[in-house]
Amino acid sequence: MKKKIIISTLILTIFLLFLTVIIIENNEKKRKEKATIEVVLKDDLSTSFLEQKKVSDYITSINGKIVNDYEIDTTKLGTQDINFEFINNDGIKLNYDFQIEVKDTKSPLAFVNSTYYIKKGGSKNFYKSIFCGDDYDPNPKCYIEGEYDTKKVGTYPVKFIAEDSSGNRYTKDINIVVYNPSHSSGGGSSVNKKKTYFNDVYEKYKSNNTKIGIDVSKWQGEIDFDQLKEAGVEFIIIRVGWGYLGEYTIDENFKRNISEANRVGIPVGVYFYSYASSRNESIQDALWVVEQLKGYQVDLPIAFDWEDWGDFNDYNVSFYSLSEVARVFLDVVGLYGYDGMLYGSKNYLEKIWLDIGYDIWLAHYTNKTDYQGDYTFWQLCQDGRVSGIKGDVDINIWYLD
Secondary structure (H helix, E strand, O other): OOHHHHHHHHHHHHHHHHHHHHHHHHHHHHHHOOOOOEEEEEEOOEEEEEOOOOOOEEEEOOOEEOOOOEOOOOOOOOOEEEEEEEEOOOOOOOEEEEEEEEOOOOOOEOOOOOOOEEEEOOOOOOHHHHHOOOOOOOOOOOEEEEEOOOOOOOOEEEEEEOOOOOOHHHHHHHHEEEEOOOOOOOOOOOOOOOOOOOOOOOOHOOOOOEEEEEEEEEEHOOOOOOHHHHHHHOOOEEEEEEEEEEEEEEEEOOHHHHHHHHHHHOOEEEEEEOOOHHHHHHHHHHHHHHOOOOOOOOOEEEEEEEEOOHHHOOOOOHHHHHHHHHHHHHHHHOOOOOOOEEEHHHHHHHHHOOOOEEEEEEEOOOOOOOOOOOOOOEEEEEEEEEOOOOOEEEEEEEOOO
C-alpha cells in the first residue's frame, strides 16, 4: 500500500511539473506576443561581394540589445535571410529577421596597354592574351569594340571592354597599329648591369629586427653552403618543387640544398610553385609538400607561390577562388605544424590577391618598397651575388616583428 502511495505521489509530481512548464511557456509566449518590437532598418539593405558586414550595420535603431551581432557571409551573391535575437528594454528575448542582397559591384581588372602592334596578316584575336580577371566572375567577357583589319596597314582606334556576369564593365580606348614587318636589323649594345651584393644589402638593412637571407632553386646550381655560412647568410628559402594537374616534380637540387642547409645550421623555409585552380588540387599540393619535408628541419614558413599569370585567362578562376586555393594550401600545411605564407609581387598583391590571413612574402625589386600592406619577408632583388653561388640569386630580408 505504501509503495502504491509513493508511485502515485511521484506521478502527480511529474504531472504538476509538466503542467508548470506548459504554463510558463504559455506565459512566455503571451509576453513575447505583447512585447514591444521597435527595430528600424536602414534604407539600403545591400552589400558588396566580400564586404565585411555585421547585423548591426543594417539597423538604425532598436529598443534593446542584440544578443549576437554576427559577421554576415558575403561570399555568395543574391538575397540572404538575416535572423537575430535581441533582448528588448523589458528584458524579453525576441527574434527578428530581414533580408539583404549581396551584389558584385566591382569592375573586372585588365592589364591593357594603350597601343598594340600587329604584323600585317597577324591574328585578329590578339586581345584574348590580355590579362583579364574579376573578383567574383571566373570568366569575364573580354572583347574589342570597333573595327580593325589586320590585313591592312594602318592605325585603328578601338575600345577594349571587359564585362562580368553582373554587368560591371572595364573599358579603355586603345590603338591597334597594323604594320609591315621590317627586314632590317640593327646592332645592339650590351649593357653590364650592376649586381646587388649580399654584403651591401647586409650593411644597409641589417638590424636587431631583421635577418638577411636568400632563396634558391636548381637555377643556382651546386651551392657551397660552408661559404654561404661564412658570408653571413642568416636564412634560406628553398624551392621544393612544383605540381601541375596532379603530376609533381621535385626540384633536382632540393634534397641536397636542404640537407646542406641543415648541416651548416642555416634556418630553412621552403616554397612550392603551384598551378592549382581548385581546392582539391591545392590540398593535394600541400600534402605532397609535407611528404617531401619528412626528415628535414624546417623552421621558417612554407610559401605558396602561384604566378602563372600569362595563362590566367585559361584557369577559369576568380580572384576570390584563387585566393581560397592559396588559403586552403596554407591551412593544410598548418595542420602538420608548419607556418605558412603567400608569395607575390607588389602589383599582384595589391590588385589580385585577397587577404587570406597569412604572412606575406613580398617580391619588389627596389631599394625602398612603397608596398602599403603588411609583409614578413621582402625579396628585394633577383640579381644578387654571394659567396658560395656562382651566378645570380634572390636576396631577402626577414622582418622579425
